[in-house]
Amino acid sequence: MTIAELAPQIQSGKISPVELVRQTLDRIAALQPKLNAYVTVTAEWALKQAQLEEQEIRAGRYRSRLHGIPFAAKDLFYTKGIRTTVGSKIFADFEPSYDAAAVDRLYQAGAILVGKAGLHEWAYGITSNNPHFGTIRNPWDPERIPGGSSGGSAAAVSAEMCHFSLGSDTGGSIRIPAAFCGVVGLKATFGRISRHGVFPLGFSLDHIGPFATTVEDAAFVYQTISGADSRDDSIVDRPVDAAVLTQHPRLTSKKVGVPRNFYFEKLHPDVEAATRKALTVFESLGASLVDIEVPDMEEYSAIARLILLAEASSVHARRLEERRQDFGDDVRSLLDQGRFILATDYLNAQRQRRHLAEKFRDLLSRVDVVATPAVSVPAPKIGQKTLQVGGEEQEVRIAVTRIPRALNLTGLPLLTLPCGFSSEGLPIGLQLIGSAFDEKQLLEIGHAYEQSTEWHKRRPPVAA
Amino acid sequence: MWERIAALREFGIPDDQLKEIVPILEALSKQVRRALDRDLSTTEPALTFRCDVRLSPPEFDER
Numbered sequence: 112m113t114i115a116e117l118a119p120q121i122q123s124g125k126i127s128p129v130e131l132v133r134q135t136l137d138r139i140a141a142l143q144p145k146l147n148a149y150v151t152v153t154a155e156w157a158l159k160q161a162q163l164e165e166q167e168i169r170a171g172r173y174r175s176r177l178h179g180i181p182f183a184a185k186d187l188f189y190t191k192g193i194r195t196t197v198g199s200k201i202f203a204d205f206e207p208s209y210d211a212a213a214v215d216r217l218y219q220a221g222a223i224l225v226g227k228a229g230l231h232e233w234a235y236g237i238t239s240n241n242p243h244f245g246t247i248r249n250p251w252d253p254e255r256i257p258g259g260s261s262g263g264s265a266a267a268v269s270a271e272m273c274h275f276s277l278g279s280d281t282g283g284s285i286r287i288p289a290a291f292c293g294v295v296g297l298k299a300t301f302g303r304i305s306r307h308g309v310f311p312l313g314f315s316l317d318h319i320g321p322f323a324t325t326v327e328d329a330a331f332v333y334q335t336i337s338g339a340d341s342r343d344d345s346i347v348d349r350p351v352d353a354a355v356l357t358q359h360p361r362l363t364s365k366k367v368g369v370p371r372n373f374y375f376e377k378l379h380p381d382v383e384a385a386t387r388k389a390l391t392v393f394e395s396l397g398a399s400l401v402d403i404e405v406p407d408m409e410e411y412s413a414i415a416r417l418i419l420l421a422e423a424s425s426v427h428a429r430r431l432e433e434r435r436q437d438f439g440d441d442v443r444s445l446l447d448q449g450r451f452i453l454a455t456d457y458l459n460a461q462r463q464r465r466h467l468a469e470k471f472r473d474l475l476s477r478v479d480v481v482a483t484p485a486v487s488v489p490a491p492k493i494g495q496k497t498l499q500v501g502g503e504e505q506e507v508r509i510a511v512t513r514i515p516r517a518l519n520l521t522g523l524p525l526l527t528l529p530c531g532f533s534s535e536g537l538p539i540g541l542q543l544i545g546s547a548f549d550e551k552q553l554l555e556i557g558h559a560y561e562q563s564t565e566w567h568k569r570r571p572p573v574a575a
Numbered sequence: 576m577w578e579r580i581a582a583l584r585e586f587g588i589p590d591d592q593l594k595e596i597v598p599i600l601e602a603l604s605k606q607v608r609r610a611l612d613r614d615l616s617t618t619e620p621a622l623t624f625r626c627d628v629r630l631s632p633p634e635f636d637e638r
Contacts, residue, residue, distance in 0.1 A: 315621065315622060315623075344623055345623045409606075410606065410607070410609070410610050411610075413603060413606035413607045413610075414607055414610055414611075416603060417603060417607055420603075432587070435587070443592075444592065444595060444596055447586070447588050447592065447593075447596055448596050448599060448600055448603075450584070450586055451577060451580060451581075451600055456607065456611050458620050459610075459611040459615050460607065460610075460611060461620035461621045461622055462615035462618040462619070462620050462621070463610050463611065463613075463615060463618075464621050465618050465619065465620075465621050466618065468621070520621075
């Protein structure tokens with residue numbers, strides 16, 4: 112059941128949060144050995160919390176649509192007294208003394224944490240093959256990756272091991288797993304959701320956002336965790352307008368930008384077919400498709416890589432020197448690469464990103480959203496190093512991040528939602544790019560698309 | 576060049592691992608040169624800083 116369906120029943124007392132948490136914990140117990148979506152399951156804590164929330168609701172103090180709803184947080188969100196590993200053996204026993212701002216806001220809303228979701232080590236990678244806490248598996252095919260770095264967060268929602276989850280996105284880490292696991296993922300505008308208490312990867316590129324099974328549910332979570340927070344100096348204090356999500360929405364007068372270059376090149380044929388089909392849905396809802404041209408995204412993707420290499424290496428410099436052997440091979444290699452980046456190149460890359468942001472601002476003054484594939488390919492197999500896309504052999508990491516990475520430079524809000532399946536039965540994601548701080552319109556357009564399709568209703572075989 | 580930098584800066588990267596990352600650095604360097612060698616002096620970098628924000632307390636003691 113979705114949060115929208117559960118909420119009124121929880122409020123009226125028809126569904127007990129204690130029972131809901133118990134069911135969720137049973138499901139986690141059954142599926143965790145197959146999927147390894149969680150690093151830590153907070154069963155005892157969650158049941159105690161559920162009892163408290165149930166008493167509150169019975170006493171007439173129903174707080175929000177998230178009251179009594181079980182959720183998971185990527186294991187880089189600080190949780191007071193609950194270990195927060197960031198996917199590293201170095202942090203295996205780390206128990207923060209405070210909660211991340213987003214987690215705290217969810218607690219205030221009455222949501223119940225059932226566990227800390229697994230991730231790529233230090234959130235620095237796209238496979239979620241974690242050398243310290245095990246490989247996280249895709250619920251649609253356990254031989255495939257769920258994507259990363261928020262792999263556990265997306266897999267847990269997809270397999271109904273929680274009702275929503277939190278993730279972070281520095282170069283695609285919400286959108287890639289959302290696409291691969293067939294769920295909705297929202298990377299909110301940079302400065303919209305506080306990162307206080309979220310372990311950093313690349314401080315100028317890190318974004319926060321929710322995973323859910325529908326756009327409406329993602330909107331509930333987004334609205335709860337957004338807004339001013341003086342503890343995060345990137346936060347912009349602007350009103351968070353609630354999306355108006357109607358049952359039979361139309362998109363008359365809306366313009367959907369369709370890039371003629373970059374985004375529809377080097378795609379898996381099933382991804383291209385599903386995305387092109389999605390565009391016809393927008394037309395059927397009354398929207399007009401507008402041909403647009405985007406800047407040289409290959410070059411900006413390299414710039415985003417350079418910025419991230421430098422920022423991540425600065426976070427881990429001392430740790431890498433002192434505990435080199437405690438890093439996985441792939442992450443250690445990336446951290447080594449970052450030590451060679453010149454400060455002048457880093458600063459000029461930070462200058463250059465302003466130009467990309469400006470170009471997208473211009474584009475988005477002519478259209479309401481831009482529609483693209485979320486990722487060029489469906490989920491690769493665990494351990495797969497290369498794949499064939501558009502007649503070229505590409506490294507998995509490069510192919511998977513090709514579309515998502517550069518957009519983190521813009522800080523724009525990005526919504527990923529299911530738009531089809533490959534011939535092998537793997538989910539395919541659509542990406543919608545919105546204007547800065549206009550998550551409202553982005554969610555409304557995403558919801559309209561979702562209401563006209565059935566893709567989001569499909570559940571993976573493992574969840575049956 | 577990369578090998579010399581690694582040695583001079585005493586990065587302590589074993590030779591076999593350094594050998595793997597050199598071509599990656601070469602390729603990245605080529606990809607970004609055109610963009611970063613432009614005159615960007617009149618463009619503000621995209622960094623944020625506010626002087627009134629306190630640092631979080633140190634949370635982790637690496638024993």
